[in-house]
Amino acid sequence: MPEHDSFEHDVIVIGAGGAGLRAAIEASAQGVSVGLICKSLLGKAHTVMAEGGMAAAIANVDERDNWKVHFSDTMRGGQYVNNWKMAELHAKEAPDRVRELEAWGAVFDRTPDGKILQRNFGGHKYPRLAHVGDRTGLEMIRTLQDHGIHQGIEVHMEVTVVALLKDGDRVAGALAYEREKGRFRVFKAKAVVLATGGVGRAFKISSNSWEYTGDGHSLAYHAGAELQDMEFVQFHPTGMVFPPSVRGILVTEGVRGEGGILKNNRGERFMFDDIPDLYKDQTADNPEEGWRYTQGDKSARRPPELLTRDHVARCIVREIREGRGSPNGGVFLDIAWIKEKRGDAEAHIKKKLPSMYHQFKQLADIDITKEPMEVGPTTHYMMGGIRVDAETQMSTIPGLFAAGECAVGLHGANRLGGNSLSDLLVFGKRAGEFAAKFAAENGGVTIDNAQVDDETKKALAPFEASRTENPYEIQADLQEMMQDKVGIVRKEEEMLEAVAEIGELWKRTANAKAPGNVEYNPGWHTALDLENLLTVSEAIARSAIERRESRGAQFREDYPEKKPELAKFNVVVKKAEDGSMEVSRATIPEIAPELSEIIKEMG
Amino acid sequence: MKTARFKLWRGERGEGDFVEYETKITEGMVVLDAVLQIQAEQANDLACRWNCKAGKCGSCSAEVNGMPKLMCMTRLNSLPMDKPVTVEPMRAFPSIRDLATDVSWNYGVKEKIRPFAPREPDAEDGTWRMSQKDVDRVQEFRKCIECFLCQDVCHVLRDHHMHEDFIGPRFLVYAAALEMHPLDTDDRLKDLKDDSNIGLCNITKCCTKVCPEHITITDNAIIPLKERVVDEFYDPVKKFLKLFRRK
Structure with missing residues (x-):
């Protein structure tokens, strides 16, 4: 077995943007040991780019606002295929999460009477976004970072997870490599929180950084978890x-x-x-x-x-x-x-x-x-993601949690601006809380050395002398193809072509070459990212084919209308026994009557 | 197609040299575009950091033609293109590989600064009241994207290597943001004098000049902190008068 360093935590959090940091802080507050793994340096995650603000019905600017209006706006914006329970929890809990940031040092813009100022944003009935000029994401990540570094969390910077490890059905940790020396790290953990953000690098024109390669989506999928709503990719206007x-x-x-x-x-x-x-x-x-x-x-x-x-x-x-x-x-x-x-x-x-x-x-x-x-x-943003329980954020794999952009449910077919930052906080906290609880209530796990060995070999494969292809070229070809065929305007025949082309790109990826050695090597990293990008791209294309209507972010030129009967389910993908991608429909549970009332009330 | 020449520093742990590359350039390109294009087409293993490519994350700090810059905000049309553009890693930090440096020292420094400690909430619902006027100056400091260019250019760190003794402009700004935060109750002046050695800064303002966020580091953060330290520890008259004043 290739050499590796071993780490053990009760909970590991993969991803250190808003959701990951908030999850780590919460898990740590519950008294368990926490490791936080970030792909870049701490404080550089994509949250830093969020500009407009975080939505919370604190009603500082318009007293007519309350959680019910926020809930109803979120459901309407999501075209009613949201997880209504998540939309309810989010609307109810976002105000506390925002106030908590202030207690941790965030300095929001102020109203004339000294309260947190709120601004207007698309789809929100009242001015609802707490903000700091147009750099709210920076304020949020810095606040969480500066608070988080004093909470006893062990931070692993510039470490990339390449596979989740399992002990039977349960998640048991992760295999990762640290960039500087290229050494592998085995993280043993009773619970794992994925907070890896989105998939924007699957497309050519993107507001997302190089990091946004769908890692969490792909890690979860290959570990056997279900992904949902992958057809809903938000193109920011x-x-x-x-x-x-x-x-x-x-x-x-x-x-x-x-x-x-x-x-x-x-x-x-x-x-x-x-x-x-x-x-x-x-x-x-x-x-x-x-x-x-x-x-x-x-x-x-x-x-x-x-x-x-x-x-x-x-x-x-x-x-x-x-x-x-x-x-x-x-x-x-x-x-x-x-x-x-x-x-x-x-x-x-x-x-x-x-x-x-x-x-x-x-x-x-x-x-x-x-x-x-x-x-x-x-x-700009991926509405789709890892299927989780609304309250605990646990995926379909025991011990594996997900929060933020890589999880699914809150936003339905279209996310409202400002609902992302509040999503990160509300469900980051919940994921951290329930991951800690899971770790406390469940016994230890065993690392499967054969799996570690196998995944390590796979991760080193790009250095094989027989390989010849430039991974950056494969990535660029994928981005171009996804932009053209699974972009903002979609039709069935083009998406079928896309699925076939993804198959070809998989073959080329098996020949992707990393030149040089394992130390701080972006070429190697790019070769490894390809598997994640291809996995999410295929999930996007297959899910988009399955939803034969136009709803929210999905616009089908061949099915330009919204179909009421298609509002009753979410599209789910899962890795089948034979390794192929299985697409199915999951019926949306009947909305709670009191929530249904609220939606009617709000018109 | 127009091309341009770049001399990128390639090497490990301080050992290395400039390697020249030629790449095509298009309108509006920034240095980071050229570096990433060279990486994708000619040097797949070229190590460099970047994330947002919009001047918001502070990852792609480097020295471009000898000047500390964010590569993503440095337009090629702002540079002389008749000779190669040189890009090298920040010099105030240990080299890892190519353009990536080991900036972990900065993270260690921050952990040692006493964290935010708010006063009791002003309202029963656990919230505070602050006027915009009172938060303006703190908001200026909180614009910092932690690119560490100010650290790179500070001669106390860059030339005298006093990383053990001095926290550098970034963390003086951080301390100022805490000290001037309307809700904060802690006192970091003694630490600033004894551990951070704020006195080592002799206000040459190089940090202010390179700040991509245009934070007035020296005038608005460091000098007021120096004044507070002096007031607190070196001025007997003011010290006496202070007995009758609030903090």
């Missing part, structure tokens, strides 16, 4: 489109929350042209009312730019396809126009959207206080 090197970088929805408007190349504010029935009553029917809403007028309804992300992204695609796009293949997002309305526009924009101001100034030579931005859809 506003990513940068120019210059080419920045294509995909996120432009926060906060721009629209602060009054930014979308226009086509004829100067038309096209979002007024198509307002879905589900949102007609809540949406302004003229620009003046929309503006008043963004400025806090409680009698006004929100502008159509603040409709849900799936809808806004599709409207933008329509404008571009029908020849009304901007010169570089996007549309215009204009915040500079607010100078017509407020004398302090320039200072206001810089205060509320400082990183957007710098991002455009530095990367695109655009002054957003003076001219419009060019934006277009970018792969």
Whole structure:
């Protein structure tokens, strides 16, 4: 057996973004020993890029807000295929999770009476997002990090997990390698929390970092867990489109929350042209009312730019396809126009959207206080993920938990902006709590040395002398193909082609070569990431084929309508005995009557 | 297609040299784009850190033509392209491989600083009240993305290697954010004087100049902390008067 270092914890948490950190803090608070494994350095996880804020019905800005409205907004945004129990827990618990961050040192923007300020965001009926300018994710991860380092958690930085280890049916730990020396590490643990984030690197145009390769999804899947809702990939409506090197970088929805408007190349504010029935009553029917809403007028309804992300992204695609796009293949997002309305526009924009101001100034030579931005859809978020129990976040494998983006349920077919950061906190805490409980209540595990040996050999395979292919090329080909065939507009024949091409890419991956040695070698890492990317890509394509309708983030050109009978189930994938991917439908349990009442009540 | 030349430092544990690469460039490219393109096409095992590629995570710190920069925010059109662009790792930290350095010292330093300790909540529901005016200056410090470029350029660390004695600008900013946090009740001034050796900073402001978040490190964080330390420990008159003042 190749050499490895051994570690033992009651609970290991894989991933150190918002969900992982929150889970580790909670597990540690329950008195068990905790190891936190991060793929990058601590504090660099993708949470850092979240901009707009975290949604919680603390009602500091609009007293009409409460958990019921938040619950109802989340279900509506998710097109009612959400796990309603998770949506309920999330809406009820998010306020405490936000306040707790303040107790740990977070410094949110303030209301005039000194409370946490909240801003408007798409799909939220009232201003609900606690925020810090447009760098809320940084505030959140830093707060959790700075609190977490004093909680006795052992942090393993720049360590990548390559396989989950099992003891019979139960999870028993993980095999990983640390980047600097390339040495393998065996983590023995009674419970494992996956908090590995999303899958955005499966697509060419993405707001996600190199880390977002679906590791947790893939690790869980290959260990026998079920994945669900993998067809629902969120394309954020506003990513940068120019210059080419920045294509995909996120432009926060906060721009629209602060009054930014979308226009086509004829100067038309096209979002007024198509307002879905589900949102007609809540949406302004003229620009003046929309503006008043963004400025806090409680009698006004929100502008159509603040409709849900799936809808806004599709409207933008329509404008571009029908020849009304901007010169570089996007549309215009204009915040500079607010100078017509407020004398302090320039200072206001810089205060509320400082990183957007710098991002455009530095990367695109655009002054957003003076001219419009060019934006277009970018792969942003994975609604689908590991199937978990709503309360405990335990997957279908005993002892294996998942939280945050790699878990599924809260967001249904489309996530509302701001619901991700609160998701990380609410369900990160729950996963940590129940993982600790599971570890305390269940006996020890045994590491299967044969499995360790086998997985280690697999992980070292890219160094075999016979291999020839550049892993970066395989990754780029996959991204291009997924963007084209399983992207924002989908049809069956293209997705079938995609599945076949993924098969070919698997073959090429078996020939992916890592040059050099095991020490800090990104080429090796990229070769190992491919297995995860291919697994999630196949799950996305197969699930998207199975859902023959358009709902939320899934838009099928061949089935453009929403079908009521398809609202009754979620698509689930699982690894079959023969190693193939098995697709099935899981009926959504009947919603609790009191929650159903709330949805009706909220209209 | 336009191309450009890059000299990237390749090596391990401080032993190595610049290797020249030529790669094609397109409009708007930043240094990180070029480095990643070279990695993908010519040098698959080229070690470098990056994450967000948008100036928000502080991972891709390096020295570009000798200047400490985030590679993801350094546009090629801001550099002279008639000669090769040099990219080398930060010098204030031990080299691991190629552009990656061992920054673990920073994490150790942070752990030793006394954590946030809030006063009792102001309201019965466990919440606090703070005015925006009072949090503005702390929010400036909390913009820090921990790229450690300020540490890299600080001569106390870079030239004098006093990592054992001095915490560097990043952690003076961190301490300032805690000391000036309206809710914090702890006192870190003695630690700043004795353990962090804030006195070693002689305000050359190099840190402020390289901060990609434009935090006014020296004027807004370090100097006020120095003043507080002086007030507390070196000014007998003020020390006497302080008896009659709140902290």
